[in-house]
Amino acid sequence: MFKIPEKIINETENFKESLFALLEKDLSKGNLKKFCAPWGIYEEKIPEKYMLRVGIPAGVITLDQIRKINAIAVSFGKEHIHLTTRQDIQFHGLSLTDIPDIMLDLLGINLISKGTGGNCVRNIACSPLSGVSFDEVFDVTEYAIETMNHLLKDSSSFSLPRKFKISFSNSNSDTAYATISDIGFIAKIQDSVRGFEVYGGGSLGNNPSIAIKLADFIPATDLFYYVEGMKELFEVEGDRDNRNKARIRFILYKLGEEEFRNKYLWHVEKVKKIKELDLEPKIISNSSDDINQNEDISFLIKNQLVIQQKNKDYAVNIHPTGGNLRLSDLNRLINFINRLNYRISIRLTNTQGLLIRDLKSNDAYKLFQIISEFTSSFDIDNSLSCVGSEICKTGICNSQHLLAAIIKKFKNVDPILKAELPRLHISGCFNSCGQHLKAEIGLAGKIKKVNNELTSVYKIYLGGHIGASQTRLAADYGEINAEMVPEFIYELAKLKRNSEIADITEFLEIEKENVLRLIARFGDNNTKNCCETC
């Protein structure tokens, strides 16, 4: 269970006083940002409007918490909440002075915003289907939450050289993206002992890096030593002078793989000598014992439904467009869950959605009907997009507008063609909040001078893949004027259809020359100026 340390409870309760005291001192914008960022508070593009990011540890959220989040959003006149790719929830368009009271409301439901921004240990990610998926080695949820509890107790977790992202995956599919995290753990059992494969030094953004394998197996009881070891390495080797080169991946670049691994393991051993951080061993359970015969509704499985390993119950995947969950839709979900007379579980996904798990087949079917009004069964409609430049102060292109334009382009298209492409990942700039670098098809916005005028274009990234020891970053294939991107995506779907290659990775490999030609064709048209699409 997630436990907020007393110190953070006190700081949250006193946040209003601290904020108002600082505002009275006529803070410079820089100082205000420094104060607010570790609390997940960021100024938006619209003057005097702020975002508040709330961490949902391991993505585990309860109905009561969702109800309260809904009530907070309603009371501030919001129409939606934003679900992120790191299992956080964001409120947008808030007044700075309203935020302390919201933080108190969140504290009342055991949630905090501390550590969701700035140079902190960020919300710890966990495979959304952990505990119920067929391919899982074991449920890693409690390890993710215990690690969060452990790190929140230490104030040094909030003053690191830069952000520190940790992930836990329950299988080699690496659905929490351990292999692109600062440190990532993938569940493994060796000689009947629960443990993890350990990866480190990965992250997206400028000069991205895939994490390297740091240990083939560590017993789960040693987990905290390996977390602390990376934190120590970060403290000692991290660059506190140059923010742009401060992430752990730059230590990897500086030292090289071998020295990075050796130094990391040296820090782990050092922590072992000076601290007592052993975790309780867990009993390995066989979760497939308890099979219950649900009615088979697997014909509905296409993005929204997942059959669970345990009890063959169902998990329903909800993906609001662009991660923006309208409160009217959230209310319908709340009402539906309220009417159930058995326990279900809810998880935020790392694909801007949420999962309602442990549903009986008839209820899964009912929910499927409810969400079909706001969750599509087509991957292309369920593409990911960061909030984009309309909200984000550092954003370059309006990724949300581009997503809307792509969805519109495919609206009345033949369903077979529409089903050709996987989810796109769209970032409004190279910061990669839409995770374009891990995607099979990714797009990142930039500004380019064409005929002496500034033009919004998207770089096209293709061929990314995530998996234990298989992760590869998407490669840069060129760039296309923002206005032309929907048409390009449509032509790409047609090219794939005509190739008769079902698998997207195979298609991109075999048809690489044709894909490059297509990009060049659209790239040649990079002459239009900034428009509504970008």
Ligand code: SF4
């Ligand atoms: S990717 Fe860029 S535009 Fe999008 S949220 Fe991140 S910083 Fe903002």
